[in-house]
Amino acid sequence: MEAVNRYQVSADILSEFLEVAIHGILYNRSLYPHGVFQRRKKYNVPIQVCLHPDVTIYISRIVESCKILLETGEIEKIVIIILSSDNFTPLERFSFEIAHNVSHNKTSDEYLFEMEASLRSFLLKLTVCDAMLKPLPEDCTWTVHIHTRDSAVGKIEEKQTKDFPWIEAEESQTVLKDPLLVPLRAMKSDYFKLQLFVEETGEKGQMI
Amino acid sequence: MAGDAGANLLYLENLDEYVNDENKIVTYKWLSCTLQIHVNLAKRLLYLFLQQERNEKDNDLSVTYFVAGQHKDNNGNQKHICCVVPETELSTVKSRLSPVTSCHIYSVHKVKLKDTNALYTTDYEKIKEDIYNACRGITCMKYICSKQDHAHNYFTPLAISCEKKENVTAPPSNMTNIKKKPEPKGSIATMFGNTNKKTTVKSEIEETSSQNKTEKPKTQEKTNNKKDGMKAFFKPGEKKGDDSFLDEKPKEDKKSPIKNQTQIQKDTNKSRNGKKKASSDAEDNRKNQTKRRRIKADLFDSSSEEEMVISDEEELIPPTPPREASPVPSPRSPSPVKQLPDKQSPKKQNGEKRAANNNSGERKRKRIKRLVNKTYKDEDGFMTTEKVYETDSTDVSDEEEPIPSKTQQKTPADTSSKHEAQKKKSPPNKKQSPVKGKQMSLTSFFTKK
Numbered sequence: 274m275e276a277v278n279r280y281q282v283s284a285d286i287l288s289e290f291l292e293v294a295i296h297g298i299l300y301n302r303s304l305y306p307h308g309v310f311q312r313r314k315k316y317n318v319p320i321q322v323c324l325h326p327d328v329t330i331y332i333s334r335i336v337e338s339c340k341i342l343l344e345t346g347e348i349e350k351i352v353i354i355i356l357s358s359d360n361f362t363p364l365e366r367f368s369f370e371i372a373h374n375v376s377h378n379k380t381s382d383e384y385l386f387e388m389e390a391s392l393r394s395f396l397l398k399l400t401v402c403d404a405m406l407k408p409l410p411e412d413c414t415w416t417v418h419i420h421t422r423d424s425a426v427g428k429i430e431e432k433q434t435k436d437f438p439w440i441e442a443e444e445s446q447t448v449l450k451d452p453l454l455v456p457l458r459a460m461k462s463d464y465f466k467l468q469l470f471v472e473e474t475g476e477k478g479q480m481i
Numbered sequence: 482m483a484g485d486a487g488a489n490l491l492y493l494e495n496l497d498e499y500v501n502d503e504n505k506i507v508t509y510k511w512l513s514c515t516l517q518i519h520v521n522l523a524k525r526l527l528y529l530f531l532q533q534e535r536n537e538k539d540n541d542l543s544v545t546y547f548v549a550g551q552h553k554d555n556n557g558n559q560k561h562i563c564c565v566v567p568e569t570e571l572s573t574v575k576s577r578l579s580p581v582t583s584c585h586i587y588s589v590h591k592v593k594l595k596d597t598n599a600l601y602t603t604d605y606e607k608i609k610e611d612i613y614n615a616c617r618g619i620t621c622m623k624y625i626c627s628k629q630d631h632a633h634n635y636f637t638p639l640a641i642s643c644e645k646k647e648n649v650t651a652p653p654s655n656m657t658n659i660k661k662k663p664e665p666k667g668s669i670a671t672m673f674g675n676t677n678k679k680t681t682v683k684s685e686i687e688e689t690s691s692q693n694k695t696e697k698p699k700t701q702e703k704t705n706n707k708k709d710g711m712k713a714f715f716k717p718g719e720k721k722g723d724d725s726f727l728d729e730k731p732k733e734d735k736k737s738p739i740k741n742q743t744q745i746q747k748d749t750n751k752s753r754n755g756k757k758k759a760s761s762d763a764e765d766n767r768k769n770q771t772k773r774r775r776i777k778a779d780l781f782d783s784s785s786e787e788e789m790v791i792s793d794e795e796e797l798i799p800p801t802p803p804r805e806a807s808p809v810p811s812p813r814s815p816s817p818v819k820q821l822p823d824k825q826s827p828k829k830q831n832g833e834k835r836a837a838n839n840n841s842g843e844r845k846r847k848r849i850k851r852l853v854n855k856t857y858k859d860e861d862g863f864m865t866t867e868k869v870y871e872t873d874s875t876d877v878s879d880e881e882e883p884i885p886s887k888t889q890q891k892t893p894a895d896t897s898s899k900h901e902a903q904k905k906k907s908p909p910n911k912k913q914s915p916v917k918g919k920q921m922s923l924t925s926f927f928t929k930k
Contacts, residue, residue: 300595307595318605319598390609393602397506400599404504404592 280373283464284343286385287371290392291351292336295417296322297399298353298367302406304415316393334437335417341432346373347425351417354446358412363449364477365406367399370468379463391460395469398457405455407477418442451475489526492516496530500542500589506603508588514607527586543594544568547587550578565597848872 293315300310300321305328310321323329342348353367382388419439421429429439452472459468495516499505513523534540548571549563565587566574575581588600849872856866 303595312596312598318602321596321598390606393606397599397602397606400594400602401504401506401590401592404590 279464280344280346283373284340286388286392287343287465287467288336288340290395291339291369292332293320293322293396294367294369294399295332295335295353296320297396299323299328299415301400301403302355302365302409302413304355304409304413316389316396318393318396320396338429338432338437338439339419342419342421342425342429343371345425345428347421347428348419349422350420352420354416354418355409356414356416356446357410358414361414361446362474363446364409364413364474366449366472368468368470368472370470372466374461374463374465382463385462388460388462388464391462391467395458395460395467398469402455402457402471406471406473409477416446418447449474489529492518492522492526493530493533496526496589497534500530500534500591501540504591506588506590506592506594506599508600508603509586510604511588511607524585527589531586531589542589542591544589545587545594545597545600546571547583547585548574548578548581549583550575550581552578565600567594 296310297320299305300307300323305323305325309323309325309328311324312319313322314320323332339348339351348371350371351369353369354363355365355367356362357364380387449472451474453475455471455473457469457471460466496507496512499507499512499515507527509520509523509527512518512526513520516523518526531542531544534542545565545567547563547565549561552560552562554560561582562578563583564574571584575584588603592599594600850870852868853871854866855869856864859865
């Protein structure tokens with residue numbers, strides 16, 4: 274019962290954060306014009322949220338389906354991949370590595386203030402990472418990959434909705450050429466551990 | 482100046498680390514909080530850092546500026562505008578403001594910010610890290626000064642009293658004797674001697690003013706100023722001496738009954754001093770004798786003495802009309818604190834007491850030191866309760882129990898055998914009131930010295 278609750282809580286928190294983070298990445302990496310974003314408040318700080326209905330629906334569906342898997346602890350990594358427009362090769366990968374905290378030693382963060390602060394700093398790092406990455410070419414597109422355990426496949430088929438199915442990723446989208454890793458942030462809480470890093474291809478400069 | 486330059490260099494190195502190595506957004510507030518420096522210094526450092534990076538390293542950093550000024554809108558309404566703008570828009574924003582009241586660097590960072598969200602998040606995060614120390618760099622000098630004064634006053638009352646003595650011309654021998662008593666002793670002893678100090682200081686000041694020395698007013702001012710910290714402990718008694726009793730009383734009646742009691746105790750002290758002046762030499766001699774007796778009695782049979790004092794008070798209270806009028810608790814209540822609340826002027830009291838003493842024929846004085854809880858509001862606005870020794874001197878008439886009279890008879894010129902006898906007598910008394918006995922024996926130890 275305890276374990277189920279912990280997964281449930283971490284799934285709620287992570288899915289919320291994932292939504293905010295995706296919007297943030299889209300804004301910071303200028304995948305959509307800034308005009309379609311609006312300032313909202315989350316974790317007591319202002320964030321940018323895309324207002325385009327198709328984009329928001331797409332993001333919310335991704336998050337919903339991820340949440341189902343997070344509740345059972347099946348997801349190991351969620352990756353937001355920015356692809357080049359011409360041949361859909363990956364240029365950047367924002368990886369959120371998730372591990373569930375097995376230890377039952379509870380810290381003093383009963384009201385999740387520390388967790389909120391950590392998630393805020395993740396968002397800040399996402400903003401700042403712009404300086405550490407090379408600029409993207411125009412008209413890039415993006416997609417989301419999730420890395421799961423083998424056992425998750427059956428559950429996805431059971432629970433996924435018909436109009437939004439997860440499919441196996443193409444190998445061309447998963448492999449980065451000449452990758453360069455930029456670690457951003459890691460956190461550890463009572464419920465889960467989270468690590469964020471960016472990989473970018475070394476060939477990006479040539480494409481610009 | 483050289484030290485400042487060195488410190489600035491260190492700060493600039495820190496800044497270089499934050500901006501270039503750690504890729505942080507450095508706002509002036511963040512810098513002020515992180516390095517615990519003043520915001521103005523933080524702004525200056527950011528400016529210096531930017532100059533250094535651009536001129537020497539040719540490093541292209543993005544900067545945001547804070548600009549404020551007056552602006553007239555289309556309707557002709559004057560507005561005061563404050564905004565954070567990127568460097569590229571600085572000139573256009575400035576041109577819109579007719580008098581620019583403020584313009585300084587707000588933040589320096591490597592990343593080219595698309596909005597100001599990150600600036601807010603940076604500051605917010607820093608403040609949340611340590612909310613109590615976040616703004617230590619932003620300080621009010623007035624507050625610091627008052628704090629320092631308070632600390633100074635709190636710890637140096639003794640030193641101040643010594644200074645006074647050095648500056649002032651040699652006072653009469655009696656007073657010097659009184660003064661010397663408290664100095665070598667510890668803090669408790671100084672508290673005991675405080676009432677004496679008050680009187681001596683006043684008399685000194687009077688003397689010096691009569692001699693028209695230039696230094697004296699300064700010393701007086703010094704004492705007034707510096708004693709502020711300790712005033713909280715002893716002031717009520719001192720003030721009464723300076724001001725009229727009528728003015729002070731209504732204020733103090735509002736306070737706790739304990740304070741009232743201390744006031745009265747001190748009043749009785751004063752009355753005692755007044756009497757001293759008036760009394761003849763023979764009387765003084767008598768007093769000295771009684772004093773000696775008392776001291777010895779204090780040493781060896783304190784508990785019995787306290788009982789005696791209390792009983793005397795009980796006897797004295799009824800004849801004074803104001804005490805009858807005041808809401809005095811029953812005279813036999815065990816604590817002496819409750820017995821004394823009094824609204825009457827002490828002068829009247831003294832007169833009546835004198836009369837009572839004259840009737841009895843012989844005059845004795847008892848000095849009692851009591852540990853009293855004093856509650857007061859300190860400079861920071863906190864209610865503080867401290868245990869303070871209060872000196873009380875009361876007139877004692879002849880109408881006494883046989884026990885003290887015996888001790889008086891024995892004491893006059895005496896040897897150890899009599900003390901031993903007293904010691905033997907003391908135990909049964911102590912049994913009657915063990916707590917009081919302990920307290921008195923401690924206090925009497927100090928008075929003897």
